[in-house]
Amino acid sequence: MHELKLEDNPFFVLGIAADASRIEIEREAQKLLGMLELGFVDAQTYPTPLGPRPRTAELVRAAVAALRDPYRRLVAELWARHAPPAKPAEPPPPASTAGTPGLRDKLGWGR
Amino acid sequence: MDKPLYVGIDLGTTNSAAAVFDGEQVSVIRNAQGATVTPSVVRLDKQGRITVGTRARRFVEQDPANTAAEFKRLMGTEKAIEFPAAGITRKPEELSAEVLKALRQDIHDQLGVPIERAVISVPALFELPQSAATSEAARLAGFQRVELLQEPIASALAAGWRADDDGAGTWLVFDLGGGTFDASLLETRDGLLRVVGHDGDNFLGGRDFDWAITEHLASRLSVVPRRNNPDHQAALRALRLAAEDAKIELSRGEKAQVALAQPLSIDGQDVDVDLELTRGTVEQLCAPLVDRALDVCVRLLSAHGLAPGRVGKVVLVGGPTVMPMVRSRVAARLETQIAEGHDPMTLVAQGAALYAATAGLDGRAAQVAVPAGRQVWLQYPAVSADLTPHVVGKFVGDNPPAKIKLVRGDGAWSSPEATVGPDGTFLTSVTLLPRRACTFAIEARGAGGEVVNVTPPAITIVQGLTIGDPPLSRTLGVALANGHVQVYLERGAPLPARRTFTHHTVETVAKGSSESILRIPIVQGEMTQADLCRLVGTLDIGGDSIKDTVPTGSAVEVTIELDRGGRLAARALIPAIGQVFEHVAHLLVPDAAPEALDAALRDLRRQLMELRADAFRHGLGHVIEKLDRLEARMSEAERDIDAAHGGDADAAQRARRALLDIDGTMADADLAKKWPELDNEARRVAISASSTVGLHGTDAERSLLQEVLAAMDKARKEKDAAELERQMRLASRLSGAAFNRTPEAWELYFEDAASEISRCTDLPKANRLVTEGKAALDRGDTTELRRVVKALWALLPEDSEARRKAYDSGVR
Ligand SMILES: Nc1ncnc2c1ncn2[C@@H]1O[C@H](COP(=O)(O)OP(=O)(O)OP(=O)(O)O)[C@@H](O)[C@H]1O
Ligand SMILES: [Mg+2]
Numbered sequence: 013m014h015e016l017k018l019e020d021n022p023f024f025v026l027g028i029a030a031d032a033s034r035i036e037i038e039r040e041a042q043k044l045l046g047m048l049e050l051g052f053v054d055a056q057t058y059p060t061p062l063g064p065r066p067r068t069a070e071l072v073r074a075a076v077a078a079l080r081d082p083y084r085r086l087v088a089e090l091w092a093r094h095a096p097p098a099k100p101a102e103p104p105p106p107a108s109t110a111g112t113p114g115l116r117d118k119l120g121w122g123r
Numbered sequence: 124m125d126k127p128l129y130v131g132i133d134l135g136t137t138n139s140a141a142a143v144f145d146g147e148q149v150s151v152i153r154n155a156q157g158a159t160v161t162p163s164v165v166r167l168d169k170q171g172r173i174t175v176g177t178r179a180r181r182f183v184e185q186d187p188a189n190t191a192a193e194f195k196r197l198m199g200t201e202k203a204i205e206f207p208a209a210g211i212t213r214k215p216e217e218l219s220a221e222v223l224k225a226l227r228q229d230i231h232d233q234l235g236v237p238i239e240r241a242v243i244s245v246p247a248l249f250e251l252p253q254s255a256a257t258s259e260a261a262r263l264a265g266f267q268r269v270e271l272l273q274e275p276i277a278s279a280l281a282a283g284w285r286a287d288d289d290g291a292g293t294w295l296v297f298d299l300g301g302g303t304f305d306a307s308l309l310e311t312r313d314g315l316l317r318v319v320g321h322d323g324d325n326f327l328g329g330r331d332f333d334w335a336i337t338e339h340l341a342s343r344l345s346v347v348p349r350r351n352n353p354d355h356q357a358a359l360r361a362l363r364l365a366a367e368d369a370k371i372e373l374s375r376g377e378k379a380q381v382a383l384a385q386p387l388s389i390d391g392q393d394v395d396v397d398l399e400l401t402r403g404t405v406e407q408l409c410a411p412l413v414d415r416a417l418d419v420c421v422r423l424l425s426a427h428g429l430a431p432g433r434v435g436k437v438v439l440v441g442g443p444t445v446m447p448m449v450r451s452r453v454a455a456r457l458e459t460q461i462a463e464g465h466d467p468m469t470l471v472a473q474g475a476a477l478y479a480a481t482a483g484l485d486g487r488a489a490q491v492a493v494p495a496g497r498q499v500w501l502q503y504p505a506v507s508a509d510l511t512p513h514v515v516g517k518f519v520g521d522n523p524p525a526k527i528k529l530v531r532g533d534g535a536w537s538s539p540e541a542t543v544g545p546d547g548t549f550l551t552s553v554t555l556l557p558r559r560a561c562t563f564a565i566e567a568r569g570a571g572g573e574v575v576n577v578t579p580p581a582i583t584i585v586q587g588l589t590i591g592d593p594p595l596s597r598t599l600g601v602a603l604a605n606g607h608v609q610v611y612l613e614r615g616a617p618l619p620a621r622r623t624f625t626h627h628t629v630e631t632v633a634k635g636s637s638e639s640i641l642r643i644p645i646v647q648g649e650m651t652q653a654d655l656c657r658l659v660g661t662l663d664i665g666g667d668s669i670k671d672t673v674p675t676g677s678a679v680e681v682t683i684e685l686d687r688g689g690r691l692a693a694r695a696l697i698p699a700i701g702q703v704f705e706h707v708a709h710l711l712v713p714d715a716a717p718e719a720l721d722a723a724l725r726d727l728r729r730q731l732m733e734l735r736a737d738a739f740r741h742g743l744g745h746v747i748e749k750l751d752r753l754e755a756r757m758s759e760a761e762r763d764i765d766a767a768h769g770g771d772a773d774a775a776q777r778a779r780r781a782l783l784d785i786d787g788t789m790a791d792a793d794l795a796k797k798w799p800e801l802d803n804e805a806r807r808v809a810i811s812a813s814s815t816v817g818l819h820g821t822d823a824e825r826s827l828l829q830e831v832l833a834a835m836d837k838a839r840k841e842k843d844a845a846e847l848e849r850q851m852r853l854a855s856r857l858s859g860a861a862f863n864r865t866p867e868a869w870e871l872y873f874e875d876a877a878s879e880i881s882r883c884t885d886l887p888k889a890n891r892l893v894t895e896g897k898a899a900l901d902r903g904d905t906t907e908l909r910r911v912v913k914a915l916w917a918l919l920p921e922d923s924e925a926r927r928k929a930y931d932s933g934v935r
Contacts, residue, residue: 046502046515077617
């Protein structure tokens with residue numbers, strides 16, 4: 013569910029437009045993986061609306077996998093096309109820190 | 124430059140095969156007997172000499188005690204296989220290693236090159252310990268490096284590679300082997316192969332056909348041998364082998380004679396066997412088994428919104444699919460064509476060889492290249508669907524050449540000259556010829572235009588169908604003390620993969636105390652409740668291995684890593700004491716004592732009765748249907764347990780895994796029973812998420828929520844509890860993210876946590892935190908308030924019952 017994080021959007025990670033074809037996606041990913049492997053400096057970060065983020069081989073591979081899945085691609089496209097929020101979003105508290113079930117339930121957090 | 128050799132091996136339960144791919148052609152390896160398949164049978168004689176394959180298979184009947192078959196089904200268990208004549212025992216992976224060694228030798232003989240690297244296929248439903256055992260077998264057989272690949276992906280790759288029309292569209296691989304059935308739905312587009320989904324039955328295959336025929340033959344004998352009688356095993360074995368031979372014969376002929384040279388000895392009587400068997404009888408006996416496989420296919424299709432008839436092609440794999448009846452039944456029920464021209468016995472090995480190319484795993488021993496020029500590191504796809512892939516490179520050392528150019532072997536194309544950066548890096552791309560292996564010479568020039576020799580002098584890229592990283596088949600996570608699961612890697616995540624999360628200990632681990640253990644259970648499954656997932660390994664940190672006492676609430680950074688073949692590694696770092704722990708206890712597939720199986724079956728039957736009564740009370744038709752199917756599977760398991768009492772270890776394992784599966788389905792049914800509750804909860808989540816996201820969400824969150832709500836609706840209509848849970852989780856996350864953006868959020872969390880401090884494990888600390896929180900609230904310092912709230916949450920204890928169900932997890 014990492015596509016929920018704006019800055020991890022597969023299109024940002026791969027540095028490509030939201031209308032890229034499947035082949036373009038694979039080609040770009042393969043290039044980036046090669047560059048990362050050989051330590052190219054320009055491959056090591058990518059720009060996002062929230063500032064540059066470190067790019068790793070894992071992120072690149074996860075991005076390709078996400079874009080191969082039609083549903084996940086749709087979601088990623090949606091996010092990439094929408095204007096980014098003005099200020100950084102607070103990440104939700106990790107699921108592991110349960111402890112106030114009553115309140116969280118009231119807020120629609122489920123379990 | 125000589126051609127690469129990519130090696131693929133299908134290590135089957137009944138038969139094994141090997142194939143090589145040289146970049147253009149796939150060829151199947153023949154063994155010393157000239158056959159393309161080698162029976163996975165190993166014999167150890169009195170002198171401890173080993174025979175493998177066809178020659179060993181001849182002894183299955185003559186000397187069954189010293190001839191082992193079907194040991195793949197015991198992979199990952201501790202079961203030792205005895206060879207009484209030699210007085211030796213061997214582990215299943217050691218026997219698999221013998222088969223691999225034989226195949227490795229056959230490849231060497233045929234190609235004249237020793238092989239050190241290969242891709243070995245494994246069933247899609249293999250558990251982690253079974254994959255680990257397969258890797259170990261390869262190591263024992265002398266392979267330096269192997270990658271594991273799921274069998275259905277291998278078949279699909281091989282079938283798609285051959286497809287003349289690019290194989291575009293949706294298709295199904297129907298793999299019915301000796302003991303397992305796998306159905307996989309795939310899609311190819313633009314030369315990319317994607318696994319859409321798969322399903323299967325671990326306990327369905329040719330051997331079931333054999334038993335059905337054997338029981339039929341047995342019933343026609345003057346004295347009927349029984350599977351649960353240890354004294355009848357020899358007679359049944361002989362009969363089963365004859366049944367199998369007749370079955371294979373009937374794939375071609377209409378009639379077969381089942382005649383044994385020696386009479387069977389049953390209960391002290393000599394029983395002659397000379398029976399006629401017709402194709403019609405065999406078809407009648409086996410049809411229900413084929414239908415079971417077809418039920419799985421239909422279930423798979425409908426899970427992806429497809430009706431029969433919507434599949435472009437079906438690829439048949441495995442020995443039993445040679446039977447004409449299987450072909451016609453599949454074509455009729457799935458209303459589609461059978462893809463022709465594939466060898467069902469070697470397709471998996473061929474696909475594994477093609478995959479070895481994709482993974483860049485040349486089978487030959489690494490050549491010690493004498494650098495004949497400037498060394499350059501290159502990154503490029505060994506196999507590419509893209510006709511114009513990138514080539515990325517970096518020269519080693521200072522003062523790299525200035526320009527670089529790639530020239531295709533046919534001389535008809537060369538790349539524009541690319542500039543090499545001062546750090547030695549360059550980026551260019553090449554143009555491939557469709558469906559061909561292209562070699563490109565690397566030409567470099569210095570600043571003055573002089574030619575610079577480089578190592579390697581050339582590269583080869585194959586154009587063809589590719590498959591992305593293999594997807595993780597089941598979600599992997601850590602069980603938490605509160606009974607929930609922290610998901611590390613979701614189903615479908617591309618392998619290899621790695622993820623780190625920080626947890627906190629729920630109790631103190633005292634230095635030097637061997638009783639005090641911090642347990643981190645690693646589980647696999649799609650459910651949010653730990654007890655509904657399977658434990659696949661544990662990382663135990665004992666008090667006797669730590670440098671210092673680790674107090675409650677200490678941070679533990681856990682990293683879980685999986686390689687392409689699904690091998691698991693886990694690591695825990697405890698920053699407070701600066702120690703790293705990485706010994707994962709790989710759980711063995713547990714031993715299956717017949718008595719324990721009896722007890723488990725009794726237990727499941729009792730649960731089933733309760734569930735059924737409940738389902739009737741609530742009028743849940745779909746649950747009742749599910750339970751009926753379970754009932755049938757229990758009867759099957761019972762037959763296997765019977766055979767287990769007769770000493771059949773394989774049947775025991777089969778029963779164990781069947782019972783586990785039944786247990787899992789029952790948990791599902793249990794969830795379905797709680798449906799009304801879940802359904803209500805879903806409605807509540809939907810309403811609350813809509814209002815929170817509506818008020819505080821971004822545009823993107825709002826449109827995403829629409830999608831999630833639609834998916835929830837669908838799951839509710841289809842009564843798919845697991846999917847509904849997943850979507851609810853998504854909706855809750857969206858609403859949480861939106862809500863957390865408001866200043867009041869943390870104020871509310873704080874007030875709630877503060878009201879519960881009497882339950883906290885460390886009251887003085889909790890009181891201190893509350894004071895700090897109040898101050899932060901007054902100052903309007905949200906960042907500080909968040910820190911305080913999280914610290915307070917960490918002090919609230921977990922319920923001990925939940926913890927027990929979470930495999931005694933010591934973290935949250
Ligand atoms: N011509 C044939 N007609 C019918 N059945 C056959 C034929 N040839 C082989 N079989 C059956 O096929 C089964 C073995 O199939 P196969 O070799 O595909 O299995 P496997 O790959 O070893 O098993 P698994 O995939 O489960 O590991 C045996 O039950 C055998 O009797
Ligand atoms: Mg097979």
